[in-house]
Amino acid sequence: MDKITESLGQLNPHILSDKKIWSVGGGKGGVGKSLMAANTAISLAQKGHKVVAIDLDLGGANLHTCLGVGVPSKTLSDYITGKILDLNELVVPTPIPNLGLISGAQDELGMANLRNMQKNKLLAALNKLNAEYIILDLGAGTTHNTLDFFIAANKGLLVVLPEPTSIENTYRFIKSVFFRRLKVIEDFLEIQPLIQQAMNSRPQGQMFLPSDLVKKVTELNPALGQKLQTEISKFKFYLIMNQVRTPQDVEIGNSIKNVAKKYFGVDIYYIGHLEYDASVWQSIKRRKPVTIEYPNSPLVISFKKIVAKLMDGPMENYGNQKLL
Ligand SMILES: Nc1ncnc2c1ncn2[C@@H]1O[C@H](COP(=O)(O)OP(=O)(O)OP(=O)(O)O)[C@@H](O)[C@H]1O
Numbered sequence: 502m503d504k505i506t507e508s509l510g511q512l513n514p515h516i517l518s519d520k521k522i523w524s525v526g527g528g529k530g531g532v533g534k535s536l537m538a539a540n541t542a543i544s545l546a547q548k549g550h551k552v553v554a555i556d557l558d559l560g561g562a563n564l565h566t567c568l569g570v571g572v573p574s575k576t577l578s579d580y581i582t583g584k585i586l587d588l589n590e591l592v593v594p595t596p597i598p599n600l601g602l603i604s605g606a607q608d609e610l611g612m613a614n615l616r617n618m619q620k621n622k623l624l625a626a627l628n629k630l631n632a633e634y635i636i637l638d639l640g641a642g643t644t645h646n647t648l649d650f651f652i653a654a655n656k657g658l659l660v661v662l663p664e665p666t667s668i669e670n671t672y673r674f675i676k677s678v679f680f681r682r683l684k685v686i687e688d689f690l691e692i693q694p695l696i697q698q699a700m701n702s703r704p705q706g707q708m709f710l711p712s713d714l715v716k717k718v719t720e721l722n723p724a725l726g727q728k729l730q731t732e733i734s735k736f737k738f739y740l741i742m743n744q745v746r747t748p749q750d751v752e753i754g755n756s757i758k759n760v761a762k763k764y765f766g767v768d769i770y771y772i773g774h775l776e777y778d779a780s781v782w783q784s785i786k787r788r789k790p791v792t793i794e795y796p797n798s799p800l801v802i803s804f805k806k807i808v809a810k811l812m813d814g815p816m817e818n819y820g821n822q823k824l825l
């Protein structure tokens with residue numbers, strides 16, 4: 502194993518692992534990340550895969566409710582504080598066969614201030630989890646912790662609502678992920694001076710778009726620029742438009758995909774959309790996952806389609822979405 506792979510593996514455990522780690526993020530609060538994480542995990546488990554869902558919403562843990570589980574007595578806090586040494590001991594069963602849950606810490610202070618070392622230890626421990634699929638449910642925002650959890654996965658799912666605030670936050674989130682990943686890559690490719698030189702070349706007062714930065718680095722040093730581009734494109738974003746009501750809502754996902762490519766040089770796979778469905782809050786109220794309560798609803802059928810596509814190999818065919 503080369504130095505870069507080994508080093509990146511500290512932050513991106515999937516590189517060293519045969520596990521499939523999918524993270525669910527998206528910048529804005531209340532867009533349906535936990536709903537997506539819970540029902541993705543359930544769909545995978547129903548297909549017979551061994552799945553562990555992990556609530557990494559620091560301070561706002563509620564994945565257990567989406568999965569129909571009461572507040573678990575053991576949470577990630579017990580691992581962070583060293584009370585429990587094996588992450589497997591934190592996995593509590595759910596009503597769904599094959600699906601276990603690691604609940605998030607309830608105490609905001611303990612987890613929100615998770616130090617780098619603790620975070621890396623936690624991410625490295627994912628490799629030892631007794632599971633084929635690991636689903637990470639993240640909190641809102643772009644804190645370093647959230648970004649690092651997001652990029653620790655081999656597939657990053659972005660949940661977006663067709664509303665200006667959610668779209669704005671999505672761009673901010675993509676940009677933050679880009680720069681966070683760039684930081685990791687530049688450390689391990691040892692190209693900080695080159696990045697700095699590229700940054701310094703920007704005209705005063707002008708914003709530097711991620712795509713401009715990579716272009717500039719490539720101009721200065723084509724070989725390293727190419728390596729940088731390769732590393733950047735290794736991380737895959739998968740976009741899901743949630744709560745769509747009209748064909749225009751579905752179309753917004755295509756625009757986000759195009760803008761991300763143009764301004765960030767980032768490829769996004771627009772993997773599908775979820776209809777607005779009033780039964781969601783009814784099922785949440787009853788603490789029963791919608792996939793279990795309404796298995797034949799259009800929403801659940803859409804969930805299953807998205808999961809099937811995510812399990813598939815190449816995603817190039819899933820570029821554009823239309824409301825069917
Ligand atoms: N497709 C949908 N149809 C109807 N309601 C939905 C849909 N998706 C999400 N909701 C509603 O949005 C609420 C928020 O969803 P959820 O808790 O999954 O968001 P979140 O992104 O995880 O929020 P947070 O950032 O607070 O963790 C749900 O309780 C549900 O009522």
Ligand SMILES: [Mg+2]
Pocket residue numbers: 534535536558563638639640
């Ligand atoms: Mg949530």
